[in-house]
Amino acid sequence: MKQRVGDLEVATADTDKDGVMDSLDQEPNSSPTGVAVDSHGRVIDKNGNGVPDELESYFDKKYGEAKPGSNNNTTNVSNNELIKNLINEGYVTTYFDYNKSTPTNVSTEGIDFILTYLRNNPTASVDIIGHADELGKSAYNENLSNKRANAVKAILMKAKIDASRLNVVAGGEDASVAKESAGARKLVRRVTFRVK
Structure with a gap:
């Protein structure tokens, strides 16, 4: 019985804590903690820019979505610039x-x-x-x-x-x-x- 319980615990482990068991997770240990994933453990990134949609949405709300032709650099910062700042700030x-x-x-x-x-x-x-x-x-x-x-x-x-x-x-x-x-x-x- 102990062996069966142990096997069950291993089979249902979720190492990256994304809500998808490791055995079904197609991106194990690769998604930022707390970011939404699909049923296969993949980060949701509909526009394919490498930034999870959830984080992108947060940056758009906090800093204002970048608008083409806008000269207001204080609130409308490009996503690429936000990502660069995120990296450079550690x-x-x-x-x-x-x-x-x-x-x-x-x-x-x-x-x-x-x-x-x-x-x-x-x-x-x-x-x-x-x-x-x-x-x-x-x-x-x-x-x-x-x-x-x-x-x-x-x-x-x-x-x-x-x-x-x-x-x-x-x-x-x-x-x-x-x-x-x-x-x-x-x-x-x-x-x-x-x-x-």
Whole structure:
């Protein structure tokens, strides 16, 4: 009975918490948390621009939908500009476990987001900025942050993004969180991006 219950728990697991079981999910671990998906776990993106419709709708409401020919840049910002700002302000992130330079399985959606952006904007380039927490020696953490950024670069290059569009930056230690907080330190073991 325990084995059957265990098998049932595995079969009904929903790793990315999108409401679709992993066994039926066609985009496991790739959708941003909380964004609506269809019955196959795919992010809803009717216009095919790489941005979930739910997020796009939020930006349109918050900043005003871009209107062709409009000169009012304060409220009517293009979707592309909003996405660029979202990336540059650190909302698109890939996380790493302690002392590791391989992204965690549940955080690769940040890489997917950048990949989609770069494919949709073939003249854009991006800084890939690695970070580490404050535990350990600064020189080691500088090297670890560089390894993390290079790992993300390698993934993007495997996806056919030219290396000339990818610039690695070693951000070193991030001292913006309490060093004694294990939970806070998880948030700074990351790679962020800056679109140019």
